[in-house]
Amino acid sequence: MNARTKKLAVLFVLTLTLFAGAKHMNAEAPAEAPAEQQLTELAEQWCKQLAADPSFATWRGAKLSVYPLGPGTHSWMVILSQQEERVGYFIIHAVENGGYTLGEYGLDPYISLLDSFEQQTSLLPGTYSNENNEAAAFYYIHPFLAVYASNNAAEGLYELFSSEQLPVTIDQFKAEAQSSSLKAKQAELQALTNNKIATAGLSRLASFAHVEPFDSFSSMPWLTKASLNQNYSLKELNILKAQIIKAIQKDEQLRYVTEQYKEAVLFASSVTGYHQWDEQLYVALSVPEHQTAVRYIPLSVLMAYGHFYR
Incomplete structure (x- = not known):
């Protein structure tokens, strides 16, 4: 690679x-x-x-x-x-x-x-x-x-x-x-997002926080450490949500990594903040090729396709 x-x-x-x-x-x-x-x-x-x-x-x-x-x-x-x-x-x-x-x-x-x-x-x-x-x-x-x-x-x-x-x-x-592994992930995501808590409405932006973007490849913890999320479940979603909020509030560095095409391509991004909407957490990911660009994606979706590392 x-x-x-x-x-x-x-x-x-x-x-x-x-x-x-x-x-x-x-x-x-x-x-x-x-x-x-x-x-x-x-x-x-x-x-x-x-x-x-x-x-x-x-x-x-x-x-x-x-x-x-x-x-x-x-x-x-x-x-x-x-x-x-x-x-x-x-x-x-x-x-x-x-x-x-x-x-x-x-x-x-x-x-x-x-x-x-x-x-x-x-x-x-x-x-x-x-x-x-x-x-x-x-x-x-x-x-x-x-x-x-x-x-x-x-x-x-x-x-x-x-x-x-x-x-x-x-x-x-x-x-x-069209892979079976993708279909399995889709089924997991659908099951989790069918949960009442995971799909709560977005009527109020309850809280938010940010950290400065950093080079997601300055350190590569995915090579040496276990990820923060291992199992795909509502319990783990809530645990991970608390970990991300705490890390951002303490200005700690988190990275998000996903591998696609049978691990032929690795995508990595620095976690630069979050938006807490009622019960849903949207995590901010940097876009290294575009310095001012930021993407906010639901935590449930990020859990389905990749892992967070401290």
Whole structure:
């Protein structure tokens, strides 16, 4: 595993709406009403709560634009912008029994490749082309299976946020997306998030805290130490939640690590804070390739796909 591959950040999404099989994203076509209106209202409510955190000052008065994440996914991206500059995003999923859940949110631009590619109506949903008429497709399975694929198969796959080339082929990506191990993780996540406590609403941002970002590879405790989370259960979720809150409040360094593609690719990120929403904890992860970017992902999702290290 080369150093360039190791330095991939823990990046992008789907979280609670998980499925086996690659899906395309259509992120530049506006959502249809009434979903757009409902999602905008939800996002506005969350923005008001997040205003308590000074880190989200740029979200005040931001313009909200809603885009579907692709056919059949029942998920949307809400982009926040100030004077045409992206300052953040929400990822929102529909739930089976009605309503919506917040899958992820974050600060600053988050898909740099979309700045140079525009959707073309003559191409398939989720397919884009740039000014040189080069085509590309974006695939999303879960937060750590998110890639950009050129129509030129020889160019391979690229991690969405870092734009780093991955040492895997499109066939390996699809195999990972359909693997039995992924289905097992999805089942565990679904069972845990069906729990009333794990899926409590997001009506109030109860508390938050931050630490300064640090180099996630300056130390590699995953090589020498046991992770903080071993078993996937509600009990461990609550224990880990308390550990993360305490560590952040004491300015301790935590790292989050996940391995994908049969351990061929390792993603690592520094834990830079948390948001406590009622009973749910969203953990802040740095994006090393983008110094001001931060992703907030539910702890239950992070537990499903990786491990925390002190």
